[in-house]
Amino acid sequence: MEFDGDEGEGLEERQDEYSAQGWLPPLKECIVFLVDAQPYMLEASGVSDLAGFSPSDSWLEIALKVIRGLYKQHIISSPADSLAVVFYGTKEVKNDSGLDNVYIYQELQPPTAQDVRDIDELFGSGFKDKIGSNKDADSGGESVLNALWVAHTLLSKAPRAVKRVTIFTQSTDPTRDNATKRQQVQMRVEQMRSLQAELELYPMQLDEDFDYEPFWGKLLATTAEEAEEASLAELPNRLQALDVTVRQRAYRRRVLCHSSLRFSDSFALEVSIYALLQPAVKSSHQWVTKKDLAPLKTDTTLLCHDTGEMLTEVPKLSFPKVGEGKPHPRIPPLLIAKDDMDAVKRSGAPGLQVLGFAPRTALQDYHQIRNSSFLYPSERQQNGATTAFVALHQVLLDEDCIALASFIRNRSAEPQRVALVAQQELRDSYGNQIEPPGINLIYLPYSDDIRSPETDPSFVGSTAVHASQEQIQLAQDMMSSLQLPDFNCYDIPNPVLQRHFEALEALALEEPVPNEIPDDVKPDVEGMRSASEAVLAFRDAVLGPGNDGAGPTKKSAGAGAKRKPDAAAEAAAADINYKELAQTGELGTLTVPDLKLYCAANGLVKTGKKADIITRIEEHLQKSN
Numbered sequence: 001m002e003f004d005g006d007e008g009e010g011l012e013e014r015q016d017e018y019s020a021q022g023w024l025p026p027l028k029e030c031i032v033f034l035v036d037a038q039p040y041m042l043e044a045s046g047v048s049d050l051a052g053f054s055p056s057d058s059w060l061e062i063a064l065k066v067i068r069g070l071y072k073q074h075i076i077s078s079p080a081d082s083l084a085v086v087f088y089g090t091k092e093v094k095n096d097s098g099l100d101n102v103y104i105y106q107e108l109q110p111p112t113a114q115d116v117r118d119i120d121e122l123f124g125s126g127f128k129d130k131i132g133s134n135k136d137a138d139s140g141g142e143s144v145l146n147a148l149w150v151a152h153t154l155l156s157k158a159p160r161a162v163k164r165v166t167i168f169t170q171s172t173d174p175t176r177d178n179a180t181k182r183q184q185v186q187m188r189v190e191q192m193r194s195l196q197a198e199l200e201l202y203p204m205q206l207d208e209d210f211d212y213e214p215f216w217g218k219l220l221a222t223t224a225e226e227a228e229e230a231s232l233a234e235l236p237n238r239l240q241a242l243d244v245t246v247r248q249r250a251y252r253r254r255v256l257c258h259s260s261l262r263f264s265d266s267f268a269l270e271v272s273i274y275a276l277l278q279p280a281v282k283s284s285h286q287w288v289t290k291k292d293l294a295p296l297k298t299d300t301t302l303l304c305h306d307t308g309e310m311l312t313e314v315p316k317l318s319f320p321k322v323g324e325g326k327p328h329p330r331i332p333p334l335l336i337a338k339d340d341m342d343a344v345k346r347s348g349a350p351g352l353q354v355l356g357f358a359p360r361t362a363l364q365d366y367h368q369i370r371n372s373s374f375l376y377p378s379e380r381q382q383n384g385a386t387t388a389f390v391a392l393h394q395v396l397l398d399e400d401c402i403a404l405a406s407f408i409r410n411r412s413a414e415p416q417r418v419a420l421v422a423q424q425e426l427r428d429s430y431g432n433q434i435e436p437p438g439i440n441l442i443y444l445p446y447s448d449d450i451r452s453p454e455t456d457p458s459f460v461g462s463t464a465v466h467a468s469q470e471q472i473q474l475a476q477d478m479m480s481s482l483q484l485p486d487f488n489c490y491d492i493p494n495p496v497l498q499r500h501f502e503a504l505e506a507l508a509l510e511e512p513v514p515n516e517i518p519d520d521v522k523p524d525v526e527g528m529r530s531a532s533e534a535v536l537a538f539r540d541a542v543l544g545p546g547n548d549g550a551g552p553t554k555k556s557a558g559a560g561a562k563r564k565p566d567a568a569a570e571a572a573a574a575d576i577n578y579k580e581l582a583q584t585g586e587l588g589t590l591t592v593p594d595l596k597l598y599c600a601a602n603g604l605v606k607t608g609k610k611a612d613i614i615t616r617i618e619e620h621l622q623k624s625n
Contacts, residue, residue, distance in 0.1 A: 039133050041058065419444055495518070
């Protein structure tokens with residue numbers, strides 16, 4: 001099957017057209033959180049080994065903490081998505097249909113800082129005072145039936161988007177084995193699926209034997225095979241990974257563009273290309289008027305240099321140049337019309353053209369010059385594409401080889417050399433998918449891009465250097481003492497972004513800006529000290545005893561002079577118990593001037609960031625002890 005060449009158009013240029021034709025799935029997400037609010041959800045959970053939760057937290061508060069975190073993450077990473085929070089089994093009623101025991105707390109809309117603040121008001125006695133729980137609401141599943149209808153109503157009004165309903169409950173069978181209600185709930189679920197909505201369940205229980213079989217397993221299954229598996233399999237305890245699991249599922253992989261994978265002029269497959277990594281950035285600012293805060297708009301007008309007349313159509317010309325708009329030194333200035341320049345750039349039909357196959361060993365780790373993409377089959381215009389893709393995927397795995405291809409993303413893009421590397425599906429102990437089956441699209445360098453390390457003997461020496469077996473063993477001991485067995489990229493947020501949005505949130509809510517934001521990128525000082533013996537042993541073995549490897553450094557005038565304690569600073573610092581604050585890990589609560597006061601009183605360097613000063617004080621206190 002041949003394609004017309006438009007499949008490779010970039011998402012930026014063709015999103016509106018593709019969405020109108022039904023080509024691309026929507027980029028927005030609409031998520032409705034259905035939270036069971038019946039009395040058993042208000043009981044203390046007793047959890048003790050979940051980060052961020054305490055035994056005194058109720059099951060409802062655990063669900064709210066997860067939802068609150070997702071609201072904040074969507075504000076940072078996906079501000080265009082829409083979220084809603086709906087409680088069922090409530091005493092108060094708030095919904096457009098007037099259904100009993102259902103309370104819409106957050107309407108389906110893009111998340112804001114005020115929404116986060118409103119969720120905070122439900123902790124403690126806030127939920128009981130504002131909404132309340134109805135102990136008689138779960139009589140035969142009426143409340144969950146009404147909640148699903150409200151979620152259906154909210155999502156039916158939503159624009160074209162990926163739609164999901166996430167349910168937090170402790171009840172294994174809200175219908176209490178009422179066949180009529182169960183059938184009605186099943187009809188509600190089918191109506192949800194008619195909206196292309198996906199349903200997910202997160203049981204609020206510590207026990208690993210939450211029974212899916214009576215109700216939820218067959219209700220949420222989309223096929224007969226899944227229903228049979230749900231009736232036979234035990235539920236993995238997903239509560240242990242609840243926060244991480246929900247956060248991972250909150251950001252589904254989204255289609256970057258559609259393309260064709262061509263093997264010849266007469267055979268091609270339709271594929272979807274996904275972006276696996278999308279760097280999160282700080283929000284951009286918007287200029288507004290001082291009077292009414294209306295957004296300012298900027299218009300550009302071109303005027304004729306000779307007559308001052310406004311030009312409505314200007315032929316655009318360009319010439320080869322280097323950085324800062326300077327003419328290229330090796331190419332004479334040329335005036336080229338825009339159409340001619342586009343014709344020069346155009347290098348072929350968009351899509352992926354397979355060039356051949358090679359052993360997997362031909363691909364080195366350093367050959368990847370940018371974030372990889374991910375290929376998955378698509379049958380929007382071609383039936384059978386999945387079958388052919390699966391066959392190719394399996395052969396690449398069995399033969400341990402890669403496919404080499406040329407990739408042109410759109411008409412104006414330059415051709416890129418890529419490698420297609422198959423990967424198998426990987427799931428964790430809870431059954432959650434970590435890596436999907438598919439083919440990675442690795443962007444390869446050209447020969448012009450490769451740089452070789454310096455090998456001149458005058459720089460690196462002519463004698464080969466080898467490490468002794470003792471030094472190798474000491475290096476291994478050092479690595480063993482500095483292991484990070486629980487490292488996971490999903491668990492480490494960007495501290496700069498967290499600080500940025502925490503500050504914006506505080507300013508928007510007229511709250512004080514927090515002094516410290518948890519930074520998991522910082523080294524564990526105490527943990528590093530526990531491994532100091534292995535580190536120093538390795539250092540002494542390779543550099544000699546006492547040699548830290550820093551070598552001679554250039555010091556400014558007076559840098560080596562010993563600083564004398566400041567008597568005035570010493571008297572002022574006596575009012576603060578730095579030792580006690582260091583023992584409790586609360587030095588970060590002090591201001592920078594207070595920290596510098598201790599440094600001045602003890603002859604320490606006062607310069608540097610706050611974290612550096614705190615580390616300096618902690619080391620000085622430890623030596624003093």
